[in-house]
Amino acid sequence: xxxxxxxxxxxxxxxxxxxxxxxxxxxxxxxxxxxxxxxxxxxxxxxxxxxxxxxxxxxxxxxxxxxxxxxxxxxxxxxxxxxxxxxxxxxxxxxxxxxxxxxxxxxxxxxxxxxxxxxxxxxxxxxxxxxxxxxxxxxxxxxxxxxxxxxxxxxxxxxxxxxxxxxxxxxxxxxxxxxxxxxxxxxxxxxxxxxxxxxxxxxxxxxxxxxxxxxxxxxxxxxxxxxxxxxxxxxxxxxxxxxxxxxxxxxxxxxxxxxxxxxxxxxxxxxxxxxxxxxxxxxxxxxxxxxxxxxx
Ligand code: ATP
Numbered sequence: 001x002x003x004x005x006x007x008x009x010x011x012x013x014x015x016x017x018x019x020x021x022x023x024x025x026x027x028x029x030x031x032x033x034x035x036x037x038x039x040x041x042x043x044x045x046x047x048x049x050x051x052x053x054x055x056x057x058x059x060x061x062x063x064x065x066x067x068x069x070x071x072x073x074x075x076x077x078x079x080x081x082x083x084x085x086x087x088x089x090x091x092x093x094x095x096x097x098x099x100x101x102x103x104x105x106x107x108x109x110x111x112x113x114x115x116x117x118x119x120x121x122x123x124x125x126x127x128x129x130x131x132x133x134x135x136x137x138x139x140x141x142x143x144x145x146x147x148x149x150x151x152x153x154x155x156x157x158x159x160x161x162x163x164x165x166x167x168x169x170x171x172x173x174x175x176x177x178x179x180x181x182x183x184x185x186x187x188x189x190x191x192x193x194x195x196x197x198x199x200x201x202x203x204x205x206x207x208x209x210x211x212x213x214x215x216x217x218x219x220x221x222x223x224x225x226x227x228x229x230x231x232x233x234x235x236x237x238x239x240x241x242x243x244x245x246x247x248x249x250x251x252x253x254x255x256x257x258x259x260x261x262x263x264x265x266x267x268x269x270x271x272x273x274x275x276x277x278x279x280x281x282x283x284x285x286x287x288x289x290x291x292x293x294x295x296x
Contacts, residue, residue, distance in 0.1 A: 001025050002047075002186075007056035009042050009208075016042045017053070018208040024201055029178050031199035032188040033291065038205040040188040041081060041156055047186060048078040048154045060152065072152075077145035079155040083137075087130030091122065091140055094129055095147060102148040109147075116143040120173065135166035142170065146177075153177065155187040159194065167191070171198055192287040202287070204294065211294055216287070223290045228257045228282050230266055234275030244269045252278060 002024050009017040017039045024030060032040045045051040046058065049069025058065040063072050086094055092113065099109030117125055120139045124132060129140060138158070145153060158174065159167040171194050177183045189195050195202060196216060204211040204219070212219055232246075232253050240246060244266055246255040255270075257263040267277055285293070 001059070001061060002030075002184075003057070003059045004047075005057040007043070007046060007058060008054045009039070009046065009051070010054045016208050017046070019056070020203075020205070020208070020210045021056075022203055022210060022213040024213075027178060027182045027184045028200035029174060029185045029187065029198055031195040031202040032186065032205060033190075033192060033195055033202060033287070034205035034211075035291070037207075039208040040205060042208075043205065044154050044156050044186065044188055048076060049073065050078070074148065075151050077148070077150040077153045079141055079145045079153070079158055081156040081160065083141040083144075085129045085137055085140060088128060090126055090128055091117070091132070091143075092125040094140065095143055098144050099147050104148065112147055112149070113143070116146055121169070135162045138162060138166070138170070142173075151183055153183055153185045153187075155185060157188055157190065159189065159191060167194070174198060192291065196287045204291065206294055219287070219290060220284045223293060224284045225258060226282065226284055228263050228280055230255045230257060230263070230270070230277060231279040231281070232270045232275050232277045234270060234273050236273070239273040240269060240275075 002022075004023070005021050007017050007020040008015065020039075020043060032043060034040055042051070046053050047060065047065065049065050049072045053066060056066070060072060061075065065072055089097065095113045095116070096109050099113065104112070113125075117123065120143055122136060122139050122143065124136060129137065132140065142158065145155070155174070159170050162170065174185055174187070175198055178185060187199075201213065201215055202219060203213045212222055214222070231249075232255070234240065234253060237246070237253060244255055246253045255266050257266050263280070270277055
């Protein structure tokens with residue numbers, strides 16, 4: 001369970017978080033989104049116990065993170081936005097080194113390291129970190145965050161800078177960590193389609209304030225306006241001008257209607273101009289469209 005109450009963070013007089021409160025129960029993936037500078041990294045660092053809030057309360061799984069951040073460490077895996085890895089160490093050496101820092105015995109380190117390398121499809125254990133691609137380095141950082149078997153993962157932009165295939169693999173991997181291993185994951189991401197796909201609940205931040213927190217369905221009912229997208233063809237679009245707002249798309253036309261009344265009027269208008277309706281799709285706005293609507 002995570003309970004944040006009135007979290008405030010000031011950096012030299014600049015308020016980066018301005019009273020963020022939310023509460024959630026059980027395992028799952030929680031996404032924190034917002035434009036650049038909205039306060040995502042600041043919130044994740046506070047949640048990971050790496051930074052003290054200026055004011056506010058935060059409890060994670062019964063641990064008072066503000067007063068006792070160290071208590072969280074054993075159960076937490078943190079992935080910073082950019083992780084500095086030791087370039088001259090091999091992947092195996094690096095993971096073993098961190099296993100020792102977590103005071104794991106050599107047999108456990110070897111077992112977990114091999115399991116993580118194989119489940120992350122990282123068959124470069126003997127390679128030096130400095131010789132790895134960006135995607136592989138990200139996977140090493142993820143392996144490191146999981147080595148001590150934490151139940152809570154806080155990942156800042158886990159897929160940033162990765163190619164689409166690696167990025168997809170990481171997202172699916174996080175899904176497995178939730179579904180098969182019942183871990184709680186808190187992540188920030190700029191790829192809103194991924195957030196929409198994988199997160200059970202989403203916190204939207206804007207200028208350090210929370211704009212909304214909820215499931216995709218809850219966010220849609222708060223910010224989304226349902227609409228119909230009408231895809232049609234017409235021999236000559238000129239007669240529609242002034243009567244119907246539409247745009248061209250891949251050799252066809254697309255118009256939008258917000259209710260049945262507008263839908264009927266639009267289809268009548270298209271038929272009147274000798275057009276043919278190809279497809280009507282009912283749709284809710286994506287997270288990206290919602291974020292654009294909320295504004296900077
Ligand atoms: P991005 O999407 O660009 O990573 P973010 O949502 O993670 O942004 P933060 O990094 O949390 O945002 O920053 C929030 C605000 O606090 C920004 O205006 C940033 O400039 C400011 N800020 C962050 N760290 C510091 C710092 N150490 N000192 C002063 N201001 C800071």
